Amino acid sequence: xxxxxxxxxxxxxxxxxxxxxxxxxxxxxxxxxxxxxxxxxxxxxxxxxxxxxxxxxxxxxxxxxxxxxxxxxxxxxxxxxxxxxxxxxxxxxxxxxxxxxxxxxxxxxxxxxxxxxxxxxxxxxxxxxxxxxxxxxxxxxxxxxxxxxxxxxxxxxxxxxxxxxxxxxxxxxxxxxxxxxxxxxxxxxxxxxxxxxx
Ligand SMILES: C[S@@+](CC[C@H](N)C(=O)[O-])C[C@H]1O[C@@H](n2cnc3c(N)ncnc32)[C@H](O)[C@@H]1O
Numbered sequence: 381x382x383x384x385x386x387x388x389x390x391x392x393x394x395x396x397x398x399x400x401x402x403x404x405x406x407x408x409x410x411x412x413x414x415x416x417x418x419x420x421x422x423x424x425x426x427x428x429x430x431x432x433x434x435x436x437x438x439x440x441x442x443x444x445x446x447x448x449x450x451x452x453x454x455x456x457x458x459x460x461x462x463x464x465x466x467x468x469x470x471x472x473x474x475x476x477x478x479x480x481x482x483x484x485x486x487x488x489x490x491x492x493x494x495x496x497x498x499x500x501x502x503x504x505x506x507x508x509x510x511x512x513x514x515x516x517x518x519x520x521x522x523x524x525x526x527x528x529x530x531x532x533x534x535x536x537x538x539x540x541x542x543x544x545x546x547x548x549x550x551x552x553x554x555x556x557x558x559x560x561x562x563x564x565x566x567x568x569x570x571x572x573x574x575x576x577x578x
Contacts, residue, residue, distance in 0.1 A: 397452035399503035401431035403561065404568055408484045408534045409435035411559035411570040415532070416440040420479035423447060423524070425470065425517075428503065430457030432482055437462070442480075447472070450499045469516055470524045477524045484534040485513045510539040511547070518544070518551045522575050531573040532558060536566045544571065552576050 409432045416422060418441040424433030427446035430453075437444045446457035447465045454464040465472055470481070486503055489510035506512050514535065521531050531553075535544050548555045552575055559570040 397499045398450065398456050399428040399453070399500070401429055403563065404484050404534050404536075405431050407559055407561050407568050408432055408482060408532060408570055411572075412436050412480065412482050412532055413439040415530075415558070415572075416442045416480055418442065421445070421477065421526070422480045422482060423470070423473065423478045424457075424462070425481055425483040426453075426485055426503075427457045427462065427464065428453050428484075430460035430462050430464075432484065433457065433462045434460050436482070445478075450502060452499060470520050473524045475523050476526045476529075479526055479529050481521050481524065481529070481531040483517055483521075483531065485517060487511070487514060487534075487536050487539040489538060506539060509543070510536070511543060514539060514544055515547055518547050518553065518573075521573065522552060525575060529575075533571045533573060535569050535571055537569075538566050541567075541569060548573055 416436055420442045422436055422442045422444045424444055424446045427433055427448050430446050433444040433446045436442050446462040447467050448454050449468050451466055454466045458464040487506040487510045488504050490505040545555050553573040554576055556572045557569055558572040561568045
């Protein structure tokens with residue numbers, strides 16, 4: 381997501397209901413492929429088209445489960461060959477399930493009166509401060525990580541990197557930059573999240 385007018389951009393891409401892989405997806409997939417090992421069990425959370433999950437399955441021979449709130453995204457990920465589960469965040473999954481959780485969340489700060497109310501909004505809008513979906517993710521991801529498990533979270537300078545790091549620390553997660561890329565309007569960062577005390 382690097383365009384300032386993303387709802388319009390999404391429409392122009394001809395994919396009205398499912399986020400199509402972009403620079404953020406590529407950065408997350410690259411960072412994940414460099415870390416995940418064969419036979420790791422991976423959750424591609426907010427899978428969209430299934431792009432990140434497919435890349436990881438191909439590059440690492442990992443076992444991937446894709447999930448999304450958006451039923452159109454689940455269908456697309458399923459058609460791309462991934463096991464897909466429709467659920468809000470990680471609520472459908474058991475404790476201690478995954479070696480890795482990967483998430484490229486909606487993170488664009490969007491004032492309430494600019495919300496536009498469709499599946500593409502769910503893919504892009506992070507509410508007023510950009511962290512409306514990031515914060516519940518940080519609060520819930522630790523539960524589904526297997527012992528030794530970690531998460532990779534894509535964030536943007538638009539989302540408030542320090543606020544995300546602070547929230548992660550409060551939820552018992554150490555953060556380290558796994559990858560980053562600078563664009564004219566934002567810096568994209570992949571944060572590696574490791575539960576403390578494990
Ligand atoms: C920026 S898109 C990323 C799509 C894909 N992972 C990629 O990188 O191309 C964010 C995705 O998160 C999904 N999403 C938003 N809120 C969610 C929630 N509470 N639970 C699960 N998925 C959610 C959206 O439907 C959307 O598919």
